[in-house]
Amino acid sequence: GPPPPVAPTPRRAGCAGGLVHRNSVSRTMAEEHKQRVEGGERDDEPERVDFKPPATWGSDLRVLGAIFNASISGETQQDRLEAFYEKQADVYDLYRHRMLHGRLGMVRAMPAPRGGTWVDLGGGTGSNLQFFGANLNHWGKVVVLDLCPSLLEQARKRVEENGWTEFVDVVLGDATDGSVEGLPAPGTVDVVTFSYALTMIPDWRAAIKNAWSMLKVGGSIAVADFTVHESQWPGMGPLWKWIFAHDTVYLSEEHMPALESVFDTTHKEVGYGGFPFVPPLLKACYYEYVGVKRSEEWPGLPAAA
Helix, strand or coil: CCCCCCEEEEECCCCCCCCCCCCCCCHHHHHHHHHHHHHHCCCCCHHHHHHCCCCCCCHHHHCEEECCCCCCCCCCCHHHHHHHHHHCHHHHHHHHCCCCHHHHHHHCCCCCCCCEEEECCCCCCCCCHHHHHHHHHCCCCEEEEEECCHHHHHHHHHHHHCCCCEEEEECCCCCCCCCCCCCCCCCCCEEEEECCCCCCCCCHHHHHHHHHHHHEEEEEEEEEEEEECCCCCCCHHHHHHHHHHHHCCCCCCCCHHHHHHCCCEEEEEEEEEECCCCCCCEEEEEEEEEEEECCCCCCCCCCCC
């Protein structure tokens, strides 16, 4: 039978690790990548490195201005996302890496099979790719999908500047739709990630089901996101839900149980992290989750609470 669930370990956490920020790669990366994939090499998993692009007062003020002055409107979810991110997309990573504390832990915990296929749903600017640095060509195929054109334009620039175009695709589409052109065929993907994305997807249950459908049996889902948790001080859960909802981020205590009902849990941690220019005692709860698809038969999700 499946292994018993892994109990979460609440911990206080901030940004992790030292800085290794690579803006360029070897000119021979494409040739090396092709040789690795065709040769079917199987060695130790690649090193993960932290990604901390340096911010300036100017970039922070632009992001804060865009957040507080944004008019989040539009008929579709894509319209609303674009309205919020269009004026801050090019400096998005300079600010967000200091508040999205679970991303590095998620990337370190997820498997990275050599020559495998990784799909990053809600991948935004493609910054998760930076956690592999010059070792990204360890993967056979990487797909970054997002619904926001402004963020995806930054992802395209990142891929081109790093020489990753041979094996990284940037796809505009909905994370709930497995038929989006550019996505791998169902049942062929090794790893699917949601990095601070599920809380921004209205039909997050459909997104989880889509991820499950993409994965091959034995493939893994990896998620990092904000949440509410029983370890929080009284009243903090409703407060954070109210704060985040202003930016169309909807915290839910249902996400982790839903993931555990569909996948066999291999990693789960709950932590707390702060925000730039916010008093250090005010920390939001987040989680890291990794689970494995064990069967071809869809197990179903719990009914909505």
